[in-house]
Amino acid sequence: MPRDDDTLFAALIARDPSYEGFAYVGVKTTGIFCRLTCPARKPKRTNVIFFSCRDAAQEAGFRPCLRCKPLDIKPPASEAFHTLKERIKTEPDRRWSAQDLKTLGYDPSTVRRAFQREYGVTFVQYARSQRLGLAVDTLQHGGSVTDAQLDAGYESGSGFREAINRLIGDAPVRTAAHQILTAQWLDTPIGAMLAVVDDAGIHLLEFAERKALPKEIKRLRERVGPIRFGHHPMIDRLAGELEQYFSGQLTAFAIPVVQKGTAFEAGVWDALRQIPAGQTRSYGALAAAMDRPNAVRAVARANGANQVAIIVPCHRVIGADGSMTGYGGKIWRKQWLLNHEQRMALSQSQT
Incomplete structure (x- = not known):
């Protein structure tokens, strides 16, 4: 990857994520250094100097930017993105609307773009996928289709069955007869990844933008079984090892791959x-x-x-x-x- 100053300045202007982790910019007029993806106003070409690592920038006397936080392992996401993800965790059965976001002080279009950028789905779709995971749990533990349907926020039985079919590839009433794989999104410094696991180990771990991902999910359902979004100890183990990596x-990863x-x-x-x-x-x-x-x-x-x-x-x-x-x-x-x-x-x- 080219690292001459002209190329790096072009990457700075474009907020190119491909240099994330091994190229930083120092602004002479402020004494601050940033990631190339920093959302702050871009400085003039004559006022910048580039570094290959954070230590070099600090040794040259530059202070870390408070907006892009170059000393953090992960690039900072928007406050709304993190807050709403936590709200979904604490209120997994809530049916979110645009008005809910406005009440919390967020612009629905901004939130939609943030989730699409990270996961390729809107905030509402992300929240619904988590509710569907709870619905499958209800079915697997002997609950009725009607209870699961209402838990997931669907007033229409046919709409609920269609959503379940899209998610896990099987009709809700038959899920108890199948091995269910668990899926979850994991955040990394270079983008969101979809993980699919079961008790035996990892079946899939791919970046959100991978074009072949829909086909891979379809193949996984055909070879192994239906998939639902939810929580699983193997997901926690995977997230821990990825954070260390x-x-x-x-x-070297110790988690089993299956x-x-x-x-x-x-x-x-x-x-x-x-x-x-x-x-x-x-x-x-x-x-x-x-x-x-x-x-x-x-x-x-x-x-x-x-x-x-x-x-x-x-x-x-x-x-x-x-x-x-x-x-x-x-x-x-x-x-x-x-x-x-x-x-x-x-x-x-x-x-």
């Missing part, structure tokens, strides 16, 4: 997990390590079929010429992850 304290695939795909995914953090492999090298030197294309396809990002590190596979090849979670995230892991590996080698 992004804070630079964890390079994504379903062919025997060959499973072999590729296992080979991916053997690549140490801070290192990369080409598709050819990965095929050779599996004693399948002629299966480079098949290895590439299996790499792309991986549904557990970061933990099964398909981002560590690059082109034979060292180029950043395709990555469903966006190329800039692949570069970010590789830079992050290289920093972790260097830090560990120096201790």
Whole structure:
């Protein structure tokens, strides 16, 4: 990724998130340093200096910005975003409306954009998905369809059944006969991720913008079972390990991965997990390590079929010429992850 000053200034003006974590800007006239994504008014080109890390900015005498908080691990989201997520947790069965948001002092259109930016759904859709998760719990514990329907805020039985079908792929009255997977959104420094788990481990972990995500969810329902939004101990464990990873304290995940695939795909995914953090492999090298030197294309396809990002590190596979090849979670995230892991590996080698 280019880091010359002209490119970095263009990224600053565009608030480009691809430099998040390894490029900062110092403003000479204020003595403050910021993330390139800082929402503050942009300074003149002659008044800025760029740094590759936070320590360098502080050593040069710059103070951290109070708006973008560059010393925090995660970029700050809007106050409304965090507050409303907490309100949904504490009031999971509440049916939210635009008037509710106005009463709390929030602009509904601003809230809608914030949730769409992070999760790809509106605030109302996000809240409803959480209510549907509670409704499925009601059904699984012997409650009636009518009780579950009212808990989820649906006056129409047909509307409730349609929503449940879209969410978990089965009619409500039959859910007790199936293994139910649990889904939840997790926030990371480089964007929201959808996690799907059960008691055995992780089935899916993907960034919200991944174009193949709807197909992956459909395939997961077909291979394993229906999905509902809710809370699960495995989600808590995953969130904890991801927090350690992004804070630079964890390079190898211990949480079990149970994504379903062919025997060959499973072999590729296992080979991916053997690549140490801070290192990369080409598709050819990965095929050779599996004693399948002629299966480079098949290895590439299996790499792309991986549904557990970061933990099964398909981002560590690059082109034979060292180029950043395709990555469903966006190329800039692949570069970010590789830079992050290289920093972790260097830090560990120096201790």
